[in-house]
Amino acid sequence: MNKRKTLIHWITPILLVTMLFIALPGSLPAKMISDKAVWVWHSSDEIFTEDGRENLITFSKEKNINIIYLNTGRYLEENYESYRAFIKLAHLNNISVYALDGSAKWALQMNHMKPTERMHSVFMYNNNSQQDERFDGMQFDIEPYLLAEWKTEEREQLIQEYLLGLENLANMADTYGSSDAFEFMAAIPFWFDKEKYETMYRDVTKPLSDHVMDTVGNVVIMAYRDTAGGRDSISFHSDHEIKYASKHNLKVVIGVETQHLEPYEKVSFFEEGEAYMEEQLQSIDQLYSTESGYGGQAIHDYQNYKALKE
Numbered sequence: 001m002n003k004r005k006t007l008i009h010w011i012t013p014i015l016l017v018t019m020l021f022i023a024l025p026g027s028l029p030a031k032m033i034s035d036k037a038v039w040v041w042h043s044s045d046e047i048f049t050e051d052g053r054e055n056l057i058t059f060s061k062e063k064n065i066n067i068i069y070l071n072t073g074r075y076l077e078e079n080y081e082s083y084r085a086f087i088k089l090a091h092l093n094n095i096s097v098y099a100l101d102g103s104a105k106w107a108l109q110m111n112h113m114k115p116t117e118r119m120h121s122v123f124m125y126n127n128n129s130q131q132d133e134r135f136d137g138m139q140f141d142i143e144p145y146l147l148a149e150w151k152t153e154e155r156e157q158l159i160q161e162y163l164l165g166l167e168n169l170a171n172m173a174d175t176y177g178s179s180d181a182f183e184f185m186a187a188i189p190f191w192f193d194k195e196k197y198e199t200m201y202r203d204v205t206k207p208l209s210d211h212v213m214d215t216v217g218n219v220v221i222m223a224y225r226d227t228a229g230g231r232d233s234i235s236f237h238s239d240h241e242i243k244y245a246s247k248h249n250l251k252v253v254i255g256v257e258t259q260h261l262e263p264y265e266k267v268s269f270f271e272e273g274e275a276y277m278e279e280q281l282q283s284i285d286q287l288y289s290t291e292s293g294y295g296g297q298a299i300h301d302y303q304n305y306k307a308l309k310e
Contacts (some may be wrong), residue, residue: 001281002263003076007025012246012268012271025260026080027119028083032298034285034294034295035067035253035295035296035297036063036064036065036066036067036069036296036298036299037059037065037066037067037068037069037220037296037297037298037300037304038063038065038067038068038069038093038297038299038300038301039069039100039255039298039299039300039301039302040056040068040069040070040071040100040301040302041071041100041301041302041303042071042233042302042303043070043071043075044075045303046302047070047082047083047085047086048079048082048262050085053082053085053086053089053154056068056086056158056302057089057090057095057272058308059302060090060093060095061093061095061220063233064306065095065299065300066094066095066096067095067097067098067136067298068090068095068096068097068303069098069100069139069298070083070086070098070099071100071101072099072100072101072121072122072125073101073118074097074119074136075123076099076121076125078127078130080125080128082184083125083133083286084129084130084133087129087133087134087135088130088132088133089134091132091133091271092132093113095122095132096102096136096137096183097135097136098135098136098137098138098139098141098183099122099135099137099138100138100141101115101138101139101140101141101225102115102140102141102142102187103115103141103142104142104143104144104145104146104147104200105147106140106142106165106277107142107143107144107147107158107165107273108149108161109163109164109165112161112164112165112168115140115142116168116172119138119169119173120170120172122135122138122254124291126180132179132306136181136183137182137184138183138184138185139164139182139186139187139220140169140183140184140185140186140187141186141187142162142165142166142186143187143189144159144162144187147257149177149200150154150299151269152169156199159197159199159208159281161197161206161216163199163201163211163212164234166186166212166215166216166226167215169184169216170184170215170216170217175213182218183218184217184218185217185218185219185220185251185253186212186216186220187211187215187219187220187222187255188211188219188220188221188222189222190205190221190222190223190224190238190241191212191237192207192208192209192212193209193210193240193241194206194207194307195209197209197219199211207240208257209221209240209241209244210244212243213244213245213248213250213252214248217250217251218245218250218253218295219250219251219252219253220252220253220254220255220298221237221238221241221252221253221254221255222255222257222300223254223256224254224255224256224257224267224300225237225239225256225266225267226256226265226266226267226269226272226277226280227280228270228280228281228283228284228287229268229283229287232266234254234280234284235254235284235287235288236265238252238254238284241293242254242291242293242294243291243293243294245291245292245293245294245295246292246293246294248293249293250293251290251293251294251295252293252294252295253295253296253298254284254294254296254297254298255271255296255297255298255299255300256272256277256280256281256297256298256299256300257269257299257300258270258277258299258300258301258303258304258305258308259300259304268307269308270304272310273308273309274308275310277308281297283295283296
């Protein structure tokens with residue numbers, strides 16, 4: 001038998017199958033598994049004891065959570081050892097930990113020093129901790145629309161101050177991140193992309209959401225709705241940001257809510273429960289699987305997520 005013909009006989013089907021997988025769109029998903037995060041605001045309740053730390057890690061592993069946004073605030077400077085113990089345990093379980101902080105008042109320029117101090121305290125903590133005990137990044141939740149000025153003629157000035165504050169924080173994070181991998185991100189509501197919030201900043205007019213993403217890089221969009229598709233849904237309110245992130249090499253994490261917010265049932269999965277929520281989140285994963293700007297999901301928050309009915 002001609003060995004060359006035999007070799008060709010076997011190789012040809014293999015090449016054909018390989019070419020089919022390469023050529024057919026959608027034959028291999030762009031993302032097999034997306035990131036899944038959880039907000040933990042009550043850190044003093046969750047990480048200051050060994051049981052609390054282990055319970056949070058066990059819960060995270062059960063729910064396939066690989067990122068924890070952990071409140072630092074005023075607790076960090078006096079509790080290094082608790083944070084070190086928790087972050088080390090999280091890293092041993094392949095879970096990243098981001099410092100979490102925020103206040104609506106920090107949008108005002110006269111208060112910009114406070115978030116700067118809080119970010120600096122995270123950098124100091126990292127510099128004084130071992131590699132496996134360090135925060136992987138930081139998220140700020142600064143919501144200027146909660147201030148009285150938002151509903152007055154002072155709103156435009158407030159927005160300018162808000163963006164300037166984020167820019168200052170982003171510059172700090174970039175400087176620190178040049179020597180140690182560190183991601184900075186901000187939480188924003190889904191409606192910052194509405195026409196009424198188009199803003200001129202640095203001589204460019206665009207939706208407020210775009211300005212924040214240009215400034216910060218990566219965001220969590222609080223797309224608090226309880227259905228994946230259709231009007232007034234998670235995807236309906238996230239699509240602009242996802243597409244913008246994909247176009248500009250940025251990242252958007254889609255946040256959902258689990259706490260009881262009666263009478264605003266459509267805002268949370270409290271009524272529907274965990275199984276339904278997971279179905280909707282899987283639909284979001286599938287919808288944005290080919291979008292490079294899609295960074296996964298985040299659940300708000302740990303205490304309410306734990307209590308969510310099945």
